[in-house]
Amino acid sequence: MFSYSTSPVILSSQDGRKTHWRCLWRRISVGPRRLAEDVLARRQQILGKDHPQTLGSASVLAEILRVLGEIDAARTLNEETLTHRRGILGDDHPDTLVSAAELAICLAGLGELRAARDLDADTLTRLWRVHGDNHRHTLAVAHNLAISLRKLGEPEEARRIEEDVVARRQQVLGPDHEHTLDATATLCACLADLGDLQAAHDLAEHIVTRRQRILGPGHRDTVASINLLQDVRAKQQQRGEDTKRGTGTRRWRRK
Template identity: 40%
Template sequence: MPHIDAVAAHIGPGHDNTDLLYLGDRAAIYRLHQGQLDPAITQFEEVLSDRRRVLGDNHPDTLTSRNNLADAYRAARRVAEAITLHEQVLSDRRRVLGDNHPDTLTSRNNLALSYRSAGRLTEAITLHEEELGDCRRVLGDDHPDTLTSRHNLALAYQAAGRMAEAITMYEQVLTDSRRVLGDDHPDALTSRHNLAYAYRAVGRVAEAIILHEEELADCRRVLGDDHPDTLTSRHNLALAYQAAGRAAEAITLYEQVLTDRRRVLGDNHPHTAFTETQLRAARAH
């Protein structure tokens, strides 16, 4: 990242170097996954502006930048903007790339995620189910994008209260992710985490705690203590402790996570605010 930033600063704005634009997009994705939402959005917007100028609106790289910016808006809880942009990108990718192109399938998945974030669950589930069917047909059952689609459909089922379907799908996706990607792949870790979260939601708290503790240990080993996914695992383990009546352990863990989220993500990140809210609720009880 320091090298990429130094090259960008040296070349300056207004260039037409497509390799540097690619690096800028990758750097913004890294920042997004590290929870650096404001810097990521700024960089996505800059790269998108330059790609439009250099490559045109319909170039696949420009479409990718628009998709990635919409993802960043969703992560920052700017859901209305995310939906508008995802809908536009999906329409353009269908026109430019075709319905069966992997990027078009990705756009459909990401639009469904934004619908879920906005509470438009029926639309989200319908779109996820359609997109999953096409992923299986175009990419195959074991393609990582198909596994992601199955996982995201399970998320939508869970949000809609269809817990039995969600848990069954989580369990199947976890088994297949371990087989295809390996136990330590970030997607496999995410599947374990969300399965544990679903177990807690239906009262299977002891199973949830065991799975959360195992997944947290692996997150720390694979991703590091300060990775946003590790912080999320610690937060949700605290939720499970709280559900099990282990209030003191939950409060201690919330306090630690809040300190680390403030340091890593900043005071204004949505995840920081969520931990602060849960800590207050745990103390009140």
């Protein structure tokens, strides 16, 4: 699925993408990139560049390139795939929307946050219409949009979107699912940005407790959650110190 997590979520298209992902994460001996490049080249030769399965293979290769840190190359390939899918399948086809969401992740990774925000906003509107509010792809793009909005200095709108994502993911996936906790972490960060530090602290503790139980204390997501909790506590401490200094100043002025 396409999502940032506090990094973006990735979607699966309708043409066998899940099989490719199994190959990627199992680290098969041929190597995921070389395999994806070979599959794409063969499908282009046999089926043609515009065949849905060829475009599915291009989408897979683009995602592998992004995971490997070759974001510029991934962006180019995603742009080409999106253009082809829009022309062949239409703007609202589920696979077209997958390509749009994946391109938005690349744009965000390259620092083009406004472009990512605008593309995610358009994709989200289409996903509401095609899949409905509770579909995992809809929720993934909404989550990614919230992340971009927060980074662009719009924490209130990001909070509004992420609260809805958290509520829906709790309902659809359950409170302990990794995607639910990812969205909760982004919501926590938004609350901290908005100065609601007690609510942010409570959420951060909630995430740490669940991830320690599910993933263990040494997992990278658990460590990230602990860091988030420490950041919130540092802001609370700073606020307390600022309040004391302010109180002290007022008392000095009254003397």
